[in-house]
Amino acid sequence: MSTDNKTILISQEGAVRILTNSNPASRNAITPTLYAELSAALADAQADPETGAIVFTGAGDFFCSGGDLNLLAKRRELPASERRQILEGLNNLIRALRDCSKPVIAAVEGGAAGAGLSMALACDMLVSARDAFFTVAYVKVGLTPDGGATAFLSEFVSRQVLTEMCLTGDRMPAERLHALGAVNRLTDKGAALAEAIALAAKVANGPERASARIKSLCRQAHRATLEEQLDAEAVFMVESQADAEAAEGIGAFLGKRKADFAALRGRKQGAS
Secondary structure, three states: OOOOOOOEEEEEEOOEEEEEEOOHHHOOOEOHHHHHHHHHHHHHHHHOOOOOEEEEEEOOOOOEOOEOHHHHHHHOOOOHHHHHHHHHHHHHHHHHHHHOOOOEEEEEOOEEEOHHHHHHHHOOEEEEEOOOEEEOOHHHHOOOOOOOHHHHHOOOOOHHHHHHHHHHOOOEEHHHHHHHOOOOEEEOOOOHHHHHHHHHHHHHOOOHHHHHHHHHHHHHHOOOOHHHHHHHHHHHHHHHHOOHHHHHHHHHHHOOOOOOHHHHOOOOOOOO
């Protein structure tokens, strides 16, 4: 699969859609063009019945260096309302990554800085080269974090570590993020994309609607009370029990065969 987009390159490996931020001359720095193109590419992958999972990566040897400082310097002269409007483009992209109904896996080589870190952490799972680094970075140019960086980081680091990362802008090695639970797989340099595709392929042929419900439960679990989570789980279990996916999955288990969830894509929910 090819695309005429200038920033996002799109390819397909089986049921896995691969979206590549291609701006290697600037270490895949974020531009307003990326906001619209990546959001549209995510929506297209979500609507495609042949796609079961998505991998998001950066071209070359670096995931994303964050915002383009040349653009940020020019934005200082804009009215506050316009600066906020531009930031909403980033916020909407982060929401698109987080809320995509299909699993989204980040493949990180080199590093993820600033809003690049936010994009990586907005994905459902993260595969990183062992020598890669992650940094909030903003403080070094007199700015504050955006793109949900503090929200995502607070899910797995203490307030003290979060504050240190944000106030120093120091690099956190991928191995430390892996130890903290934010990185699912560590790979050798140059192997993150292949490992991310393999992980995506593992979940791509699962039950599409059940997987979307699971994503929702996992996304809210860290901030929900036990009662809220029990209720949400009960709602989704009741829905799932009536779904054709459950009929296929249970039938396959009892029949001692492999479930064929991919064959159910495009059928109406609840059909059997």
